[in-house]
Amino acid sequence: MSRPKSMTAWKTRSAAVGAIAIALALAALAARTGERESARAARPESADEKRWQAVAPGRVEPVSGTIKIAAPVMGVIAQVLVKVNDKVFAGEPLIRLVDTEARARLAAAEAQIAFRMRARNEEAAPAQTARPTPAAPQRRGEGAAADTDKAAARRRAEDAVAGAVKAAAQAQADLDKAAVDRRAGTASDATVEAAGAALARAREATRQRKAELHRIEADPGTPLPTFADGQVNVARAEAAAAAAALDQLTIRAPISGTVLQVNAKPGELAAPSNAQPLLVIGDVSALRVRAELDERDLGDVKVGQPALIRSDAFRGREVAGKVSFIAPIVGQSRINGRGQRNVTDVDVVEVLVDVVQPDPLAVGMKVDVYFQLEGR
Known part of the structure; x- marks a missing residue:
């Protein structure tokens, strides 16, 4: 049985349309390649322009990169301290x-520590004051006294570590307050520097106290903690967890730099899953260009x-740079790529170019990078 003529004609037209679409796509690709080569050929043949053959679009960014900051935990924003x-x-x-x-959970944990410490000290007091009787063997009395002394030394070392940790936390709070007060104009740079130095000393003291405790614990003659000792250590661990949870509610700068963007307001809900970062910061003291080089x-x-480096915002001005990194992978453009990929899209290689003198470039600015060919 022969197929209907209408179906045959429809298939013929579909094939023709497909062939035309492919031809147009290939023509567009050829035109784009021709335009690129024509643009190169049309450049002025001055001695300066002959040196710059490879060209790539890019965007300016800090050498540190732009760091997008989100909340580590979900919570309501109480204060935005920077702009x-x-x-x-x-x-x-x-x-x-x-x-x-x-803060309430931390206060409860600290109260539990105080309660457990009193119980521990009351339990340890009789053993520390007891003395061997004349009827007891001298060796047994000396051994018991040595164990008691080492147990007391371990407790003192544990208390010293706890005290140093608490002092370091207070030093951090003092530094935070000094930084906030400086922004409000009620504290000087010297105050912030002094608070920072105090925090460094407190952290070093904590390190030393922990090292001493580890030395005592490593002594085979040190007796194991008693039940009361264990109760104190558990309470301290719970307080440390409460302090860490409290610290997470203060979002800090991961690096020294400049605040580039603020998207947070008091009263808003902050969450780790937010698509938009609360803040964006970067170290703008050194800039680079993230360029996309035609493969x-x-x-x-x-x-x-x-x-x-050239920018349309500063016509006639040129900024020197140097290639610092070439990505080992070829991919799709992220600067010009929008939506569905087309046949005419060109794959690119990401290249980082360090800027020798950042002025007058600004973070986020779109620029063109001209690469000097070797031997030219």
Whole structure:
């Protein structure tokens, strides 16, 4: 049985349309390649322009990268302590979440420590004051006294570590307050520096106390903790967990740098899963360009190669740079790529170019990078 003529005609038209679409796509690709080559050929043949053959679009970013900061835990924002263009140091508080419940849990844990310590000390007091009787064997009396002394030394070392940890936490709180007060104009740089030095000393003291405790615990003659000792240690561990939970409600700067973007307001709900970061910071003291090099030009670019950076915002001005990194993988453009990939899209290689003199470039600015071919 023969097929209907209408179906045959429809298939013929479909094949023709498909062939035309493919031809148009290939023509567009050829035109794009031709335009690229024509643009190169149309460049002025001056001695300067002949040196710059490979060209790539890019965007300016801090050498540190742009760090997007989110909340480590879910909570309501109580304070936003910084604004755009503020300079911050590593560890400086940026945002505070509501912490009423967390502070209450920490206070309860510290009260439990005090209660357990009293019970421990009352239990240890008779053993520390007891003396061997004349009828007891001298060796047994000396051994018991030695065990008691070592147990007391371990307790003193544990208490010293706990005290040092608490002092370091207070030093951190003092530094946070000094940093906030400086932004409010009620504290000086010297106050912040002094608070930072005090925190460093407190942390070093904590390290030394922990080292002494480890030395005592490593002594085979040190007796094992009693039940009361264990109760104190459990209470301290619970307090440490409460303190860590409280500290998470203060969002700090991971690096020293500049606040580039603020998306947080008091009263809003912050969560780790938020698509938009609360803050964006970066170290703008040194800039680089993240450029996307056409894969066909990859053979013309090497690490250490000089480059020239130009921006439409500053026509006639050129900024020197140097290639610092070439990605080992080819991929799709993220600067110009939008939506579904087309046949005419060109795969690119990510190249980082360190900027020798950042001025007048700004973070996020779109630029063109001209790479100097070797031997030119």
